[in-house]
Amino acid sequence: MSPEELVYLGILAGSIPVGFLFRFLSPPVKQGAALLLGLSITIATCNVHTLHSLVTVVGTWIIVRSSWRHAPALSLAWTFLYLLFFRLVTWFSLPPPTPYANAVQLLLTLKMVSLANEINSFHVEKKKDVSSFDKSSVVSGLSQEPSFYDILSYSYCYVGIMTGPFFRFKTYMDWLKQPDPQTLPGSVPCLQRLKLVPVFGALFLAVNSVFPLAYVRTDEFLDQNFFFRFFYMIAVFFVFRMRFYSAWCGAEASCISAGLGCYPEKAQSKPGGGPTVDYSSDPSAEEKYDFKTIQNIDCYNTDFCVKVRHGMRYWNMTVQWWLHHYIYPNAPFKSYTLRAGWTMFISAYWHGLHAGYYLSFLTIPLCIAAESAMEASVRSKLGPRGQSAFDWIQWFLKMRAYDYMCMGFVLLKAEDTINYWTSIYFIMHVIAVMCIVVGKMLKSGKREPKRHEEVKRETDANPTEEKVEKKD
Numbered sequence: 001m002s003p004e005e006l007v008y009l010g011i012l013a014g015s016i017p018v019g020f021l022f023r024f025l026s027p028p029v030k031q032g033a034a035l036l037l038g039l040s041i042t043i044a045t046c047n048v049h050t051l052h053s054l055v056t057v058v059g060t061w062i063i064v065r066s067s068w069r070h071a072p073a074l075s076l077a078w079t080f081l082y083l084l085f086f087r088l089v090t091w092f093s094l095p096p097p098t099p100y101a102n103a104v105q106l107l108l109t110l111k112m113v114s115l116a117n118e119i120n121s122f123h124v125e126k127k128k129d130v131s132s133f134d135k136s137s138v139v140s141g142l143s144q145e146p147s148f149y150d151i152l153s154y155s156y157c158y159v160g161i162m163t164g165p166f167f168r169f170k171t172y173m174d175w176l177k178q179p180d181p182q183t184l185p186g187s188v189p190c191l192q193r194l195k196l197v198p199v200f201g202a203l204f205l206a207v208n209s210v211f212p213l214a215y216v217r218t219d220e221f222l223d224q225n226f227f228f229r230f231f232y233m234i235a236v237f238f239v240f241r242m243r244f245y246s247a248w249c250g251a252e253a254s255c256i257s258a259g260l261g262c263y264p265e266k267a268q269s270k271p272g273g274g275p276t277v278d279y280s281s282d283p284s285a286e287e288k289y290d291f292k293t294i295q296n297i298d299c300y301n302t303d304f305c306v307k308v309r310h311g312m313r314y315w316n317m318t319v320q321w322w323l324h325h326y327i328y329p330n331a332p333f334k335s336y337t338l339r340a341g342w343t344m345f346i347s348a349y350w351h352g353l354h355a356g357y358y359l360s361f362l363t364i365p366l367c368i369a370a371e372s373a374m375e376a377s378v379r380s381k382l383g384p385r386g387q388s389a390f391d392w393i394q395w396f397l398k399m400r401a402y403d404y405m406c407m408g409f410v411l412l413k414a415e416d417t418i419n420y421w422t423s424i425y426f427i428m429h430v431i432a433v434m435c436i437v438v439g440k441m442l443k444s445g446k447r448e449p450k451r452h453e454e455v456k457r458e459t460d461a462n463p464t465e466e467k468v469e470k471k472d
Helices: 003-022 027-066 072-087 099-132 148-155 169-176 187-192 197-210 213-217 225-260 299-304 309-311 317-326 335-352 355-361 364-377 383-411 415-423 428-463 462-471
Strands: none
Touching: 003 027, 003 099, 003 187, 003 197, 027 072, 027 099, 027 148, 027 169, 072 099, 072 335, 072 383, 099 148, 099 169, 099 317, 099 335, 148 169, 187 225, 197 225, 213 225, 213 383, 213 415, 225 299, 225 428, 299 309, 309 317, 309 364, 309 383, 317 335, 335 355, 335 364, 355 383, 355 415, 364 383, 364 428, 383 415, 383 428
C-alpha cells in the first residue's frame, strides 16, 4: 500500500469509533465538533492547500447570497472552473496540491453544487407557499436558509471528508437534529458493512502483488502473448474493485457509526438524495431504519448485473445520483446516448484532466449503444431460454468492457492507454461497433417484409395503382 492509502485507512479506521461518540452530543456541540475534527484533518493533510477548499466555500456562499435564482448554474460554473485552476496551479508558479487536497476538493465540489440547488428549491417553494398557501410539494426540502456557519460546517464535516460518500445539506441537517440518536441502529449495520472489508483488502494486496499495474508500461509486457495481455486487464480491474470496495464499505461504516443518513425504511431513501416520500414517525409502532442514503457501493450487483448502464448505477452510487440530478437533465442533447455521453464527459472532467479518464468514460456511451442495438434486434426476438443465454453473454461482455475501460482510468496517460488497447487490438471497441452494425442490419432486415406487406395492402385496396405499377 502507498503512504497515501495508509493515511486514508487511518482516517477511516479512526472515524468509525469516533462516530459512536457523536451520538451522545447535542446538535450545536455535534455541529461544532464535526467541523473542528474535519477542519483539523484537512489542515493536517493538506496544509496550505486547505485554502483552495476555503476559497471554494466562500465563493459559493457569495453566489447563493447574491443570486439564489441563478445559484445552481453559477455554482456549477464556479466550482468547475476552480477545479480547472486547482489542477493547473503549477502554471501560476504555485505548489502542486497534495492528493488529500484533491480528494477534499472533489467532494466539496459536489456538495457546493448540491447546496446551491437546495437553496434555490427552498426559495422557489417558499414563494409558492406564500402565493398558494399550500404545503410544499418538495420532499426533504430545507426549512430555512443556511447561514455561513452552517455551510462551513457542512463543507468540513469530518464524515466522508476525503472518501465520501456524498450527502446533501438536508441530510447533514437531519443528522444534527436527530431527536434520539442513541436509539438508532448502529453497531449491527456497521459490522454488517465491515464484515467483508478484510476479505476485499486481502484480495487487493494479494492480486496487486502478482499483477502490478506498472508492468503494463514495460516493453516486456508487450512481448507477452495476446491472451496474457487480455487477461491482465481482468486482474487490474479486479484489484481496482477490491480497493474501492474496501474504501467505500469503510466510509459507509463511518457514516453508520455516527448515525448519518439514518432514515425510516418508509422514507424510501435513495443513495445521495435521501428520502423520496414524506414520512412521519409513529411513536406507538416499532420503526425500521436503513442507511440507503449514504450507500455508495453495491458490491454484488456491480459484479453480477447484466448491463453496462446498470453497472454504473451500483458503482459510486451517491455520485451517480448527483450526476443524474444535476448534470444529465441539463445536457444539451435529447437522445439518451448523447446525454449519457455528456454526463460521462462531465464525470471525466470532475475526476481530472488526464486523457485516460476521457478515453474510458467516453467509451461507455458506445457500449450502451451496442447493448441497446443487440437487445432490440436479438434479445427481444428470443424465447426465455434464449434470453437467459443472451444475458450470460451480455454479462461477460459487460465485465470485459469495464476491464477494458478501467485500463484508461488507472493508466491515466493517453499514450499508455492507447498502447495497451493497441496491444489487444482495441477489441472491446471493435465488438461494440460490430454489435451496433449487426443490430442495425437485423432491424432493417426485419422492417423490409413489413414494408412489402404495407405496399401489398395499399395496392389491394387500390387496384388502379397496382395496374400502374405493373405497367411501369
